[in-house]
Amino acid sequence: MAGQFSPARGRLNGSGPIAVVDIGSNSVRLVVYERMARTPTMLFNEKVLAGLGRGIAATGRLCDESVALALNAIHRFRALCQHIGVQEVRVVATAAARDAANGAEFVAKVEDVLGAPVRILNGNEEAYYSALGVIAGFWKPRGMVGDLGGGSLELVHVSGDTPGIGATFPLGGLRLQEEAAGSLEAAVAISQNALAVYEWPEMNDGERVFYAVGGTWRSLARLHLFQKKYPLHVMHNYEIPADEAIAFCRSVQKENLEDVPRAEAVSKQRRSLVPYGAVVMEQILTAMKADKVVLSATGVREGLLHEALPPEIQAQDPVVEAARELAILRARSPDHAEELIGWTDQIFSALGMEETEQEQHLRHAACLLSDIGWRAHPDYRGEQSLNIISNAAFVGLDHAGRAYLAASVFYRHQGLSEGSLSPVIRKLSSERLRERAKVLGAALRVASLLSASMPGVLPQTSFLIDRKMMVLRLPAHLAAFDGERLKKRMQQFAKLVGSKASIAVLPA
Numbered sequence: 388m389a390g391q392f393s394p395a396r397g398r399l400n401g402s403g404p405i406a407v408v409d410i411g412s413n414s415v416r417l418v419v420y421e422r423m424a425r426t427p428t429m430l431f432n433e434k435v436l437a438g439l440g441r442g443i444a445a446t447g448r449l450c451d452e453s454v455a456l457a458l459n460a461i462h463r464f465r466a467l468c469q470h471i472g473v474q475e476v477r478v479v480a481t482a483a484a485r486d487a488a489n490g491a492e493f494v495a496k497v498e499d500v501l502g503a504p505v506r507i508l509n510g511n512e513e514a515y516y517s518a519l520g521v522i523a524g525f526w527k528p529r530g531m532v533g534d535l536g537g538g539s540l541e542l543v544h545v546s547g548d549t550p551g552i553g554a555t556f557p558l559g560g561l562r563l564q565e566e567a568a569g570s571l572e573a574a575v576a577i578s579q580n581a582l583a584v585y586e587w588p589e590m591n592d593g594e595r596v597f598y599a600v601g602g603t604w605r606s607l608a609r610l611h612l613f614q615k616k617y618p619l620h621v622m623h624n625y626e627i628p629a630d631e632a633i634a635f636c637r638s639v640q641k642e643n644l645e646d647v648p649r650a651e652a653v654s655k656q657r658r659s660l661v662p663y664g665a666v667v668m669e670q671i672l673t674a675m676k677a678d679k680v681v682l683s684a685t686g687v688r689e690g691l692l693h694e695a696l697p698p699e700i701q702a703q704d705p706v707v708e709a710a711r712e713l714a715i716l717r718a719r720s721p722d723h724a725e726e727l728i729g730w731t732d733q734i735f736s737a738l739g740m741e742e743t744e745q746e747q748h749l750r751h752a753a754c755l756l757s758d759i760g761w762r763a764h765p766d767y768r769g770e771q772s773l774n775i776i777s778n779a780a781f782v783g784l785d786h787a788g789r790a791y792l793a794a795s796v797f798y799r800h801q802g803l804s805e806g807s808l809s810p811v812i813r814k815l816s817s818e819r820l821r822e823r824a825k826v827l828g829a830a831l832r833v834a835s836l837l838s839a840s841m842p843g844v845l846p847q848t849s850f851l852i853d854r855k856m857m858v859l860r861l862p863a864h865l866a867a868f869d870g871e872r873l874k875k876r877m878q879q880f881a882k883l884v885g886s887k888a889s890i891a892v893l894p895a
Contacts, residue, residue, distance in 0.1 A: 514553020
C-alpha cells in the first residue's frame with residue numbers, strides 16, 4: 388500500500404509508516420504508526436463506532452446498518468493509508484466478526500477493499516495480544532490484564548515479558564447490555580456467573596494489579612479522573628486503588644449516566660456502555676482481590692507490533708527509547724545527551740545515591756531529554772520542556788516518573804528554586820523522586836555550562852566527591868573552560884548535597 392511516503396519527513400522513519408486496522412465489536416479503528424520501534428509513535432488515529440456487535444446476541448448476525456457504516460470507514464481508511472504512504476497494513480478482527488453467522492462474508496468485503504488479509508483472532512489470541520500490548524506499554528508489568536471490547540472480555544496473567552494462557556468471556560459492553568435487556572441488576576448476575584468458572588492464576592505479592600484495556604474502561608477511568616480533579620489528563624498508567632475503584636464502579640451503575648457528576652467527560656457514544664463496563668470491572672476487582680487498577684492505552688494493536696520486533700528491541704526500556712528519539716529530533720546534540728548518561732552515572736555513584744533499576748532508567752531518560760527545549764526563548768525553556776514531557780505520549784512510566792522527568796529538565800533550565808516548579812508536578816512526584824530530580828537538575832546545569840551542550844568535553848572530565856568537598860577535575864588542555872559562572876553552578880550543586888565545591892585543573 389505504498390503511496391506518498393518520503394524519507395524527508397523524518398530521520399527516524401526507518402522502513403516507513405505501518406498501519407493497523409482493528410475491527411472490533413464496537414469500534415472500527417485505523418492507527419498509523421511512524422515506524423516499527425520499541426515505542427511506536429502514532430502518525431494518525433481514527434475510530435468509527437460502527438457497533439458491529441450490536442444485535443448479535445439476539446440475531447446471530449451483523450446488522451446491515453453496522454456493516455455499511457464499517458465498510459464506509461474501511462474505504463476511507465484505505466484512501467488515508469495511500470495518502471500517508473503506509474508501507475504495510477495489518478488487519479485484525481475480533482469477537483463480532485468471529486461470532487456472527489455473516490462474519491466471514493463481511494471479512495471478505497474488507498479484504499477486497501483493503502487488499503490485505505484479515506486475521507480473525509480467537510479469544511485466546513486476543514488475550515495474548517492484549518497482554519503483549521501491556522508488556523509493550525509498561526516496564527516489566529506483573530498482574531492481570533483485562534481487555535473489554537464490545538463483544539467479549541479477555542483475561543490473562545502477565546509477568547515481566549511473559550503472557551500467561553488467556554481466557555475469554557461473553558461480557559463485552561454491547562453484548563452484556565443486550566443479554567441483560569438493559570437491566571444493570573441482570574448484568575451483575577450475568578457477570579458473576581460467567582466469572583465464577585474462571586480459575587484465577589496464583590498471584591504473588593505485587594501481582595494483584597489489574598491492567599485495564601479497552602475504550603469503555605478508559606472512558607470509565609476518565610470520568611473518575613475528572614471527578615477527582617486529577618491534575619494530569621494522561622490516561623496511560625493512571626492508577627486507582629482497588630477499594631476506591633470498586634466504590635466508584637458502584638456509583639456509576641445507573642441507567643442514565645447523565646445523573647453522574649462530570650458525565651460530560653465521557654463521549655455521548657460511550658455513555659450507555661460505561662455502566663456495564665463498571666459492572667464487569669467491579670466483579671473482576673472483587674474476585675481477584677486486586678490492590679489497584681492501572682489503565683493501559685496499549686493493547687492488541689501495540690501487541691501485534693511488539694511481537695514483530697527483534698528480541699533485543701523488545702527488551703529495551705520504552706521510556707529511554709522514547710527519550711532517545713526526542714533527543715535526536717530536538718536536542719542540539721544527541722551525542723551530548725548520550726554523554727550525560729555516563730557522566731551522571733559517575734556523579735550519582737560518587738554521591739552514594741542508591742537507585743533502583745527503574746530510577747536509573749528514569750535518570751538516563753532525563754539526560755536524553757535535558758536539551759529538547761533549547762530552541763525556545765531562554766526564559767521559557769524550562770516551562771516548555773516541562774509541558775512537553777508531562778504531556779508526551781510516553782509509555783512505560785507511571786505519573787510519578789513522568790513528574791520526575793519534567794522536574795529534572797525544568798531545574799536544568801530554570802534553576803533550583805522550588806517555588807517556580809509547577810504545583811501539579813510537585814503533587815504527582817514522591818519526595819524521593821523530587822530530591823533526585825533536583826540533584827540531577829543541578830548536575831545538568833553544570834554540564835550544560837561546562838560543555839555548551841555539545842559533545843566531546845564531558846567524557847574528559849571527572850568528579851571526586853567526599854563528605855566535605857566536590858571537585859570537578861579538568862584535564863590541562865581544558866583549563867580555559869574554567870570560569871566564574873561555572874564555579875557558581877558548582878557551588879549551587881555542592882550546597883544542595885551538603886558539600887563545598889572546587890574545580891581542579893590536572894597537570895598535563
